[in-house]
Amino acid sequence: MQKANFPSVHADFGSEYCASGRIHFFSHLAILTAIFCTSSVTFGQRPRSAQPSGAISLKDPLCARMMGQSTAVINGKEFGLAIREFADQADASVWIDRHVDHSAPIDAGQVGPTVYMAMKQIAQTRECVVMPIAGVVLVGRPEWVDATATSIGSIVQSASVWSTPKRIDVQWSEATTPNDSLSRIFDAASMNPTHRALDHDLWPAQRWKSIDPAVAIALVLAQFDLTFASPSLPKRLATEPIDVSNRYAQKYDLGAYRTKVLAVIRRKDRSSSAKTDRGLLEVTATASAHRMGIDEFFTTQAKNHRDKNRRTPVSLDTNNVSLNLLNTPAIEIFEKLASATGRACVIDSEAKRACEKMVSLEAKETSFRKLATQIAEQISDQGIIKAIWSRNSLTISAAPKVP
Structure with a gap:
């Protein structure tokens, strides 16, 4: 009998944990994974999380953690492993449909900017959806x-x-x-x-x-x-x-998003109903209608995160970047660094050959500027490779060595 294709939860991922404000890059056999998290996570043994309230609300501990900021580039990683990594960031129990192959490699590209959106985008690569309910995140x-x-x-x-x-x-x-x-x-x-x-x-x-x-x-x-x-x-x-087809009641605390979320639920389930109960909105609807309403809530929150980040420049000189690379093309690293800082990556024609070189490097608590310079120095050979930052771009250029 073959094993069912759904994974365990609460796995430990060691160095792939993200602490508040840290940026981590991981590469295995030329597969680059970059993770940027601002959700608060404690290294080592984690304290037990506050109990979920059951309401869809930013006051609910699980919902708040699912809205923690997290951005990654996922290429070549197994579906179940990628899902569990993000669930682990939110200290969430995840339950995956056993009819979905969690060992299938995925190429989701850049995902985020929140834990929920990252899990949603990863799930979509296997035609799956994500839904938090009763303290558990369903994926399938x-x-x-x-x-x-x-x-x-x-x-x-x-x-x-x-x-x-x-x-x-x-x-x-x-x-x-x-x-x-x-x-x-x-x-x-x-x-x-x-x-x-x-x-x-x-x-x-x-x-x-x-x-x-x-x-x-x-x-x-x-x-x-x-x-x-x-x-x-x-x-x-x-x-x-x-x-x-059975309907059930779900409590919501939506604030300014109440009208928009209710409209999504009612559009899916015309027979849904809503009432106020102890200061919370209680909606009775089908699960598919709840799922779409919950997705609208989390997606709108993620858009607010993205808009806020666009207004807040990423510091190039703050020592909040950690990196662990093994046989990764330098050009991929430069592109990820540029993307993580909201800049374009420009590779001069004279530097293209050098940027094809494989890089193996481990760095902790460094800055974007120092990291780009260190990689440029590692791939320098016949010419001097330079990483030049500007307001809108990271340019990799080459100059002949001086005899």
């Missing part, structure tokens, strides 16, 4: 994400299914079966319901921190297009197919 085919969100949304709002204030930590190792995964969730939640066996499969290692047990169970079942048959838990887990 639109129909699967909508079905999974319908299951979770209905369970979260329904007291008749089963609910507990207790959140659990649960994990399983590589090659665990779906039934064993359910057993680990049951053990962590101190329950032992009878249930029909799920289809056999082998799943990757998984780790969830502080997750609602009902949501965890729903995520496992959704990989088989199943949900709870209400009421069943905690004594018995009865399942039934997910009815994606």
Whole structure:
């Protein structure tokens, strides 16, 4: 039996973490990945994140982290790995459709400028969508994400299914079966319901921190297009197919974006309804309508990030750049440096041959100006290569060596 094609979450990526205001470039066998983050992340062991409120709002801890600034160039990286790296930046649990090949290499190009937008753009390379719900980020085919969100949304709002204030930590190792995964969730939640066996499969290692047990169970079942048959838990887990036409209530705190997001939701679901509940907007709609409304909210926020960055020049002399390169063409590095600073990259004809050279370099806490100069010096041979910064461009030029 082959392993299912969906990845684990909360993987550790060591040096690929991005700290506030740091810029990291990673290259493996001439594949360049550049990541620019301003979201706050702590190196080493991370503290447990604040619990998600469940509302789509910048006041919600998960939503705020998903709006953390992050820009990258993704070429040749595996789909699942790229998704997990950005989810890890937001300290988010991610659940990927098992029918999507997470090992497929992708060429997404430049993604960002926020964690959400980066994940969305990566997902689009595999015709997938992204949707945060109940503290988890779903990634997969639109129909699967909508079905999974319908299951979770209905369970979260329904007291008749089963609910507990207790959140659990649960994990399983590589090659665990779906039934064993359910057993680990049951053990962590101190329950032992009878249930029909799920289809056999082998799943990757998984780790969830502080997750609602009902949501965890729903995520496992959704990989088989199943949900709870209400009421069943905690004594018995009865399942039934997910009815994606069902509507569920989702709370929003949209501020100035209320009218625009509501218009998107109503355009998709004409039968949707909205009311105010304890200062929050509660919208009842189909999952696909919620997904489009949530995407509108995050996309608009990302546009604001982009506009703000255009008004704020990137410093060339601040020591906030780290780099780890292995056999990467110099021209690719210069292009990424120019792009990260909002400038055009100009390669003089006399310098083109030198810029084709492969560069291996590791630098920590340096500046754009120092880094460009260091790379130019490394590729200098018969001529002297210079990196010249101007207001609008990074120009790489060559001059003959003086005898």
